[in-house]
Amino acid sequence: MHFFKSIFNYEHPWSHVQLGIWQKYPNPHCSHVLSVDVLDRSVDPDTGIIRTERILGCKQKAPTWIIKLLGGSEDAMVREVTFVDPVNRRTSIISTNMSMSQYLTCLERIQYIPDPSAPLEKTRFAQTAEIQTRIPILKSLANRLERWACDRFGDNARLGRMGFESVLQNLWETRRQIEDQ
Numbered sequence: 001m002h003f004f005k006s007i008f009n010y011e012h013p014w015s016h017v018q019l020g021i022w023q024k025y026p027n028p029h030c031s032h033v034l035s036v037d038v039l040d041r042s043v044d045p046d047t048g049i050i051r052t053e054r055i056l057g058c059k060q061k062a063p064t065w066i067i068k069l070l071g072g073s074e075d076a077m078v079r080e081v082t083f084v085d086p087v088n089r090r091t092s093i094i095s096t097n098m099s100m101s102q103y104l105t106c107l108e109r110i111q112y113i114p115d116p117s118a119p120l121e122k123t124r125f126a127q128t129a130e131i132q133t134r135i136p137i138l139k140s141l142a143n144r145l146e147r148w149a150c151d152r153f154g155d156n157a158r159l160g161r162m163g164f165e166s167v168l169q170n171l172w173e174t175r176r177q178i179e180d181q
Helices: 012-023 065-068 139-180
Strands: 002-010 034-043 050-058 075-085 091-096 104-116 123-133
Touching: 002 139, 012 091, 012 104, 012 123, 012 139, 104 139, 123 139
Parallel strands: none
Antiparallel strands: 002 123, 034 050, 050 075, 075 091, 091 104, 104 123
16 A cells, blocks of 8 residues: 655635635646536534535546556546535545546545634645555555556646645635725
């Protein structure tokens, strides 16, 4: 199993980041995400936590030989479940690949919370991913496949961060334009 971890701050308040989460796709930095479909949304009447389940349609950039060998396609689906706790100002996202999951799984966890050093101005982002092969192959081959997938995940995470930052900036600009009218 290989692990990926990233922690940093967005220079935006938690409430602003929450608006951006729902407008993250499409964006020019994450052109591999083609569609987002909401399957379910509910609010827990006791806690006020909002649960949203979505399916993201993507074009995966796996090497052609892997797709041919394993019988897959470039089309990929990812299941994402988001929990927004407005009382405690905490958002958790769990996502996992649905496509090719019989061969390789990627379990991603994301958390957004107000940054303790500047809770009204910044949002701390923490992301982890666990990547594991699911087929009985040589350990060295499994290790290389997991390492490749982890590197690819890291590349996509960097693009995702850039894309999300542009979404957040566009939201601020739109807000300023409305306020100036």
